[in-house]
Amino acid sequence: MKKTLVSAFVLLLTAWVMFSCQKDPGSSTPDPSPSATPDRKALLTQWADSLIKPGYQRFDGKFAALKNKTTAFTTAPTTASLLEARQAWQQAYVEWQKVEMFEFGPAESVSLRNHFNIYPTDAAGIRQNISSGSYNFDLATTIPQQGFPALDYLLNGIGADNAAIVQQYAASAGHRRYLTDVVAKMDQTFGKVYAEWNGSYRDTFINNAGTDASSSLSRVINAYSLYFERYLRAGKVGIPAGTMTGTPVPEKIESYYLRGALPGQLATTAHAAVQLFFNGRSASQPSLKSYLDALGAKDSRTNQTLSGIINTQLDASYQKLNSLSPDLYAAIRSRNAEAVASYNEMQKAVRMLKVDMTSALGITVTYVDNDGD
Incomplete structure (x- = not known):
């Protein structure tokens, strides 16, 4: 009887030790497994x-x-x-x-x-x-x-x-x-x-709230990616700078007749809006960034968080675009190589948004861009 009681006590003690090792309530180490849903x-x-x-x-x-x-x-x-x-x-x-x-x-x-x-x-x-x-x-x-x-x-x-x-x-x-x-x-x-x-x-x-092609998430992500690729990157900078043809056509710039500071302001405002939509207005609220982080999305080349490298690249492309101020029309005419460089920085972000982000989100790209890039 005494032997039986001792054995039972040993088993209980072992189980308690194992449980304590598995889950320390006071531990500051985060759970490495992201939320799957x-x-x-x-x-x-x-x-x-x-x-x-x-x-x-x-x-x-x-x-x-x-x-x-x-x-x-x-x-x-x-x-x-x-x-x-x-x-x-x-x-x-x-x-x-x-x-x-x-x-x-x-x-x-x-x-x-x-x-x-x-x-x-x-x-x-x-x-x-x-x-x-x-x-x-x-x-x-x-x-x-x-x-x-x-x-x-x-x-x-x-x-x-x-x-x-x-x-x-x-x-x-x-x-x-x-x-x-x-x-x-x-x-x-x-x-x-x-x-x-x-x-x-x-x-x-x-x-x-699904993820199929007709879902709100899919429609938003496709519209967002298309806008950045075709209407911001190409429309506001690439086409006027002649990146597709090799010949600048500054007359195709937005706000051609007023010119001055407005075309650059329109472009940088649009770019800032794209990044705001990605990050949200508050770090404590749901956003594309927090969604990707919850999925544990990583860049396959660097193993950094995908949201982090997207933000880094969006920062870089914004700075290049802003450097063309105060007169985007004049910059395309006299500093066209810088305008092309701005387009190229945005193109790096296109790959991340259109390929890496959509893949992590399980979203199918439903549009086709035909600008030759």
């Missing part, structure tokens, strides 16, 4: 409520000011009302850079980007539209005759100076009507998108 719905909720809806709300405010100022200008064309309309256009254009990447869901359904920011604008087509008084902004042929680039021409490019522009509007009902119609079409198109996000689409978005 981070909360996708929490991520989608954070995107909807902290980035997308507030971003659209801020843009709506800037666009409302643009509507008011362009109405005041067409009602009474003066140098003062022109300058106020131009300033409102610049402010709304900068704010647009923060939401253009959201080309999924309602924005994709109405082709929001096509109605807002396809450049270079078709100045000859705009002049023909004004002359004939007949145009339909829903036709594919009129895509480059509307949106912010068309407003760039209408507010900055139809006369040699401010006085000539004002005189054109004072003398031409066709010009006044066209400017009014461009803004009205933008208002109508964006209004549909904004209303859906403030209606039922927000819940539809966050409840579609």
